[in-house]
Amino acid sequence: MTGLGAAPRLDAQPTQSDESPILKVGPYLQAPRPDSITIRWITTVPSYSWVEFGETPDQLSQKAHRVNAGLVEANNTVQAITLRNLLPGKQYAYRICSKALTGFDPYKITYGDTFTSDVFTFTTPSADADRVRFVVLNDIHDRPDSFAHLLQLPELPEKDFVFLNGDMFDYQTDEDQLVNHLLKPVTSLFATQIPFILSRGNHETRGKFARQLVNYFDGHDQPFYYSFRQGPVYGIVLDSGEDKADDTPVYAGIVDFDQYRLEQAEWLKQEVRKKEFRQAKYRVVFSHIPLFYSGDWHGPMHCRKVWGPILNDANIDLLISGHTHKYGIHPAVKGEHSYPIVIGGGPQAGRRTIISVQADKAALTVTMLNDAGKTVGKLTV
Ligand SMILES: [Fe+2]
Incomplete structure (x- = not known):
């Protein structure tokens, strides 16, 4: 992984997990690859969840959610969203969002509050990195x-x-x-x-x-x-x-x-x-x-x-x-x-x-x- 100088110290920002009624824990990063990473978190209530991301913290212009056979993942609490088509050895900024689902009738889906996290950064790994x-x-x-x-x-x-x-x-x-x-x-x-x-x-x-x-x-x-x-x-x-x-x-x-x-x-x-x-x-x-x-x-x-x-x-x-x-x-x-x-x-x-x-x-x-x-x-x- 490059961008080593930018790696945060361990005592970096805490998450908002303790204040939020929707977020149970997270986000936490999994499966880093040169072109993708999976962002996970757990919500306290069933939700529709997504990630907003981009190359800088003030430009989170891209959005990712999970789709299974045409259905966007929703009404779940264990969230796992993979960001794809990333570039190796590059820093990205992201935040997680979860919109509570308060009702899920066949023809009427009702949303509650939306949780939006702080903005965090990560760097994708690279096989070409020197160290x-x-x-x-x-x-x-x-x-x-x-x-x-x-x-x-x-x-x-x-x-x-x-x-x-x-x-x-x-x-x-x-x-x-x-x-x-x-x-x-x-x-x-x-x-x-x-x-x-x-x-x-x-x-x-x-x-x-x-x-x-x-x-x-x-x-x-x-x-x-x-x-x-x-x-x-x-x-x-x-x-x-x-x-x-x-x-x-x-x-x-x-x-x-x-x-x-x-x-x-x-x-x-x-x-x-x-x-x-x-x-x-x-x-x-x-x-x-x-x-x-x-x-x-x-x-x-x-x-x-x-x-x-x-x-x-x-x-x-x-x-x-x-x-x-x-x-x-x-x-x-x-x-x-x-x-x-x-x-x-x-x-x-x-x-x-x-x-x-x-x-x-x-x-x-x-x-x-x-x-x-x-x-x-x-x-x-
Ligand atoms: Fe053991």
Whole structure:
């Protein structure tokens, strides 16, 4: 992503979410691509929603809403509107609008108040950018205060995106948990202007609301495993699934992660053959569960079995993981993993980390800070 100098600090503008009777949370940016981005928010009441955007804050001359088979999305509360035909590496300004629907009879639709947000900006990513900077958080485990604590450590550089590397929660209960324990903190800190990626951890697969998670976040072709390109980094996001075997009684016969990890192995084989992957300056893999240093439970061992040989042959520069709650930087080990593995800590105070990655033509540098802001690990590729 270019336009780095313009990236806002984390303590930038809060949203109006607390004052508004229509906005529940947001906006938050998802799925940044060179030519598109998805803007999401949640309303408290069914609404018709749209985005006004343009190249400068005083010229929001374009409008986008969502259309499904001829019907403009309306009478819903979970809003996701994709802006298309954008230019790479360019800053845009936008605001969100939601008009409450107070009546929806077959031949009489009635509107109530309209909410209009502040104007925010974002910058589209670019594969041509000279550098990319991002931070990684993992294993927050339903401690929403950790977002502000870690993201506001003064030593951190500005960033192009934030990567949430799994286990933001203990298990999924309902929408309010998503809102209060993730979306409100990240929206007030950065997500109105800087996108985030949610990589699923094993704890996001648990609980009665786990199957609805997909309705609130955007991956790419698949919701939880895909690749992305930003500046000199080619990123691969893998979904390591559960940590125990599929037939473990607590899963009650309704998970199938072995097959899902095999599906990802087939995709990964194709991915590492791509010219863009091979020619990228750096190849970075994200997996909540690390393939090593995570004991001999079924999940990590199966990840190692089905993905390990592919990654070892793919000239990977770095694997970034969490899950173990024990932070560390593990150099490559011949015959096991041909790439270094960085594992973030968490979730209790004193064990939390934030991983900062900066990559340019000269080097990719990883710095791990603990929650006191002290550097506890450093790696240069
Ligand atoms: Fe985990």
